[in-house]
Amino acid sequence: MKSAAAPAGLAAPSGRAAGGRAARQSLLRGLPLLPSLALLAVFLAGPIVYCVYDAFTDAQLTGAAETHFVGLDNFSRAFDDPEFINSLWLTLVFVIGSAVIGQNTLGLSLAVLSEKATRPMRSLTNGVVIAAWVLPEVVAGYLMYAFFYQQGSLNNVLDLLGLPGQNWLYTMPILAVCLANVWRGTAFSMMVYSAALNEVPRELVEAAEMDGAGVWHRLWHVTLPVIRRTVMTNLMLITLQTLSVFGLIYAMTRGGPGNKSQTLPVFMYQQAFQNSAIGYGTAIALVLLVVGALFSVVYLKLLKVEED
Amino acid sequence: MRKKLLAALAITVATTLSAAGCGGSGAAADGTSIKVVYWQHLDQNDHKQQKFLTSMKKSFEKAHPGKTIEIVPVTASENDYYTKIQLMMRSPSTAPDLVYEDTALINSDIASGYLKPLDAYVAKWADWDKFAAAAKTAVSSPDDGKTYGVPDDTDTRGIWYNQKLLAKAGIKTPWQPESWQDILDVARTVKKKLPGVTPMNLYTGQAGGEQSTMQGFEMLLYGTEGAGSSLYDAKSKKWITGSQGFKDALTFVHTVYSEDLGLPKSTALGANAGTEVGTKLLPEGKLALDIDGSWMANNWLETGPRPWPEWTKTMASAAMPTQNGQAPGKVSMSGGWAWSIPAKAKNPDLAWQFTKAIKNRAHSTQWNIIESTTAVRTDVAADPKYLEATPTNKFFTGLVKYTHFRPALPKYPQVSNAITKAMESVTTGQSSVEEAAKTYDQDLATAVGSDSTAKGTR
Numbered sequence: 203m204k205s206a207a208a209p210a211g212l213a214a215p216s217g218r219a220a221g222g223r224a225a226r227q228s229l230l231r232g233l234p235l236l237p238s239l240a241l242l243a244v245f246l247a248g249p250i251v252y253c254v255y256d257a258f259t260d261a262q263l264t265g266a267a268e269t270h271f272v273g274l275d276n277f278s279r280a281f282d283d284p285e286f287i288n289s290l291w292l293t294l295v296f297v298i299g300s301a302v303i304g305q306n307t308l309g310l311s312l313a314v315l316s317e318k319a320t321r322p323m324r325s326l327t328n329g330v331v332i333a334a335w336v337l338p339e340v341v342a343g344y345l346m347y348a349f350f351y352q353q354g355s356l357n358n359v360l361d362l363l364g365l366p367g368q369n370w371l372y373t374m375p376i377l378a379v380c381l382a383n384v385w386r387g388t389a390f391s392m393m394v395y396s397a398a399l400n401e402v403p404r405e406l407v408e409a410a411e412m413d414g415a416g417v418w419h420r421l422w423h424v425t426l427p428v429i430r431r432t433v434m435t436n437l438m439l440i441t442l443q444t445l446s447v448f449g450l451i452y453a454m455t456r457g458g459p460g461n462k463s464q465t466l467p468v469f470m471y472q473q474a475f476q477n478s479a480i481g482y483g484t485a486i487a488l489v490l491l492v493v494g495a496l497f498s499v500v501y502l503k504l505l506k507v508e509e510d
Numbered sequence: 511m512r513k514k515l516l517a518a519l520a521i522t523v524a525t526t527l528s529a530a531g532c533g534g535s536g537a538a539a540d541g542t543s544i545k546v547v548y549w550q551h552l553d554q555n556d557h558k559q560q561k562f563l564t565s566m567k568k569s570f571e572k573a574h575p576g577k578t579i580e581i582v583p584v585t586a587s588e589n590d591y592y593t594k595i596q597l598m599m600r601s602p603s604t605a606p607d608l609v610y611e612d613t614a615l616i617n618s619d620i621a622s623g624y625l626k627p628l629d630a631y632v633a634k635w636a637d638w639d640k641f642a643a644a645a646k647t648a649v650s651s652p653d654d655g656k657t658y659g660v661p662d663d664t665d666t667r668g669i670w671y672n673q674k675l676l677a678k679a680g681i682k683t684p685w686q687p688e689s690w691q692d693i694l695d696v697a698r699t700v701k702k703k704l705p706g707v708t709p710m711n712l713y714t715g716q717a718g719g720e721q722s723t724m725q726g727f728e729m730l731l732y733g734t735e736g737a738g739s740s741l742y743d744a745k746s747k748k749w750i751t752g753s754q755g756f757k758d759a760l761t762f763v764h765t766v767y768s769e770d771l772g773l774p775k776s777t778a779l780g781a782n783a784g785t786e787v788g789t790k791l792l793p794e795g796k797l798a799l800d801i802d803g804s805w806m807a808n809n810w811l812e813t814g815p816r817p818w819p820e821w822t823k824t825m826a827s828a829a830m831p832t833q834n835g836q837a838p839g840k841v842s843m844s845g846g847w848a849w850s851i852p853a854k855a856k857n858p859d860l861a862w863q864f865t866k867a868i869k870n871r872a873h874s875t876q877w878n879i880i881e882s883t884t885a886v887r888t889d890v891a892a893d894p895k896y897l898e899a900t901p902t903n904k905f906f907t908g909l910v911k912y913t914h915f916r917p918a919l920p921k922y923p924q925v926s927n928a929i930t931k932a933m934e935s936v937t938t939g940q941s942s943v944e945e946a947a948k949t950y951d952q953d954l955a956t957a958v959g960s961d962s963t964a965k966g967t968r
Contacts, residue, residue, distance in 0.1 A: 264596050265618040265920040279956070284949075352776060372776040456717055459779050460940040475593045476716075477927050477957075478618075 257485040263478035276485035289469040301444035304384035309391025335389030343453025346382035375463035398432035543578040544607035550583035556815040589719040599624040605854035607861040613648040621920035627656040645886040659848030663883035666909040670800040679703040688835040697771040710799035715779035715934040723926040730759035733832040733841035735968040742917035751951040753966025764936040789816035804906035808882040842909040928953035
């Protein structure tokens with residue numbers, strides 16, 4: 203989502219008359235932006251404001267003609283609702299498991315390994331990893347469903363190896379969707395880290411090598427400190443992406459069985475559209491927004507600490 | 511400079527307007543065309559209603575030159591269908607002119623102001639007297655007494671069983687269970703004697719939506735001591751919490767799935783359990799008992815998704831018994847669908863003309879036969895052509911005297927949702943029956959307000 207850029211003002215020349223002219227100039231230059239600003243206000247800001255308003259009402263999709271303002275009721279209801287608390291935990295598990303740990307470390311490892319790899323090998327790996335990423339979310343969801351499904355390809359492979367199959371989507375749904383999300387999203391982290399690793403000065407690495415530092419030491423003490431800003435930026439981006447994953451989970455498990463893989467976006471959808479409690483659903487959406495903001499604040503703080 | 515700016519401004523304004531101008535393309539409000547929206551099941555082979563409506567469209571357009579009927583299928587699971595039509599009906603630019611409404615939901619949509627009262631229309635329609643009183647009640651609002659739909663069909667529910675499998679397991683047919691215990695006994699016998707056969711099917715879980723609530727749970731609940739007022743007491747206008755009957759019904763669900771008497775849990779909890787049962791397991795002889803609706807045979811007719819001519823020799827039907835065989839001994843649930851005109855429809859008059867055409871006697875009979883549903887018109891219900899169309903029509907029409915209707919209230923869909931949640935949690939074993947019943951009580955209070963609930967006595 204892009205926000206409207208403010209009209210670029212001119213560097214104001216000194217003197218009052220000149221200042222007045224500059225202001226008029228920048229106003230004039232801003233004029234052509236007005237229509238797009240109006241569009242953004244109507245089609246983007248409008249719905250967002252309406253959503254925030256809805257979160258404080260008892261709006262329903264069906265069953266009641268009037269909506270009433272109910273203040274913070276939806277939020278107090280959420281925090282009393284064991285289903286909501288369950289979704290909050292699962293969301294944390296999903297984000298930390300599949301993004302912060304999974305995509306992030308796997309992406310970094312792949313980037314480091316492909317630095318050393320031969321060109322054809324590198325092209326092949328990159329091709330495979332990026333293919334998973336360019337697939338539309340729902341398609342990826344169905345592929346993963348076919349993979350984890352009881353008679354799916356994973357169990358067939360295990361069967362061939364003589365290992366016992368598992369009904370993954372039923373017994374460990376949250377693990378299955380985490381793995382699916384790692385598979386789907388690793389490419390992003392890999393590309394970000396590949397670009398960052400190219401920026402690491404060769405002589406630094408070579409000097410460390412001369413001093414007899416092993417691979418791990420070099421990574422930990424040389425490479426990572428150099429690319430730490432990239433690490434934080436990447437973490438922030440994939441966290442926010444993963445927080446809002448809906449299609450993948452919905453296609454694989456619909457949040458089930460029971461509510462064992464019902465992360466906040468799925469819970470929100472079920473409350474708003476299956477249970478037709480639009481007000482409650484949008485309140486949950488706002489909570490999701492706050493969770494995302496909290497993660498971002500933590501990352502920014504960590505970056506600051508690094509800087510100081 | 512200024513000229514350039516003005517030109518730029520002109521261009522942006524022009525593009526903005528044209529971008530913003532790509533609004534809704536609804537039917538023109540000149541009374542010449544209507545949009546008819548109906549539910550296309552996810553099972554892609556099942557196009558009975560599409561074929562029927564298309565033939566209706568053709569004959570109607572021939573009889574009324576210059577008018578066009580646009581048939582719009584909404585392909586979705588049942589719950590998603592409800593959501594989609596509600597979203598459509600919220601705005602005049604997307605509202606259909608005629609919509610297929612489930613009677614489970616109609617009161618909820620009436621309360622939202624989505625539907626138009628049809629009293630002025632039906633008052634002038636001679637055929638209206640031919641519709642059964644119970645069916646009329648199902649499409650009218652308890653608040654204002656007005657009529658909001660024309661009943662399309664109704665149904666009853668019972669037990670379908672495979673007589674060959676039962677005979678193979680050593681159970682005497684024709685079979686008529688006297689209590690829940692009898693059903694479980696037979697299922698356990700089948701499990702023991704016929705490996706590879708699923709003993710019984712009881713719909714459950716949230717993905718199934720109303721299918722789980724009605725075919726699965728209410729067939730049990732309405733057969734407990736509380737009977738017709740076990741879910742909602744019409745006298746006191748209260749929804750019932752904490753009843754023994756509710757827990758007993760949940761216990762039955764739990765028993766079926768904990769003993770592996772039903773479908774594999776992951777299939778049972780999926781969105782396609784109904785299709786699996788009707789078009790695969792039953793015709794392939796892999797399922798012995800199925801607690802299901804009167805319409806099941808329409809899967810196996812020549813026009814159906816899975817033609818199976820031998821079904822008449824293989825499948826038989828029994829009534830669902832009450833819990834311990836207490837009077838009246840049998841129980842059934844009835845629902846059905848109706849044609850309604852949205853409040854924001856552009857051409858309600860033409861929509862009404864079309865409704866009259868598809869619901870006249872000849873077309874009603876035709877539709878009930880195609881769909882093997884129970885007739886809502888008294889003249890069709892007595893028609894031998896209809897009664898003898900399939901071997902089971904008579905049996906299921908006979909269950910009408912034991913049948914119950916769901917509470918016709920705006921909050922019902924949310925209550926139904928809470929029931930499927932409770933079912934799912936005992937099916938997976940995520941919670942005990944006690945816990946699930948307690949959660950249901952809380953969900954119920956949230957949905958209807960705690961002042962509209964009362965503690966059940968039985």
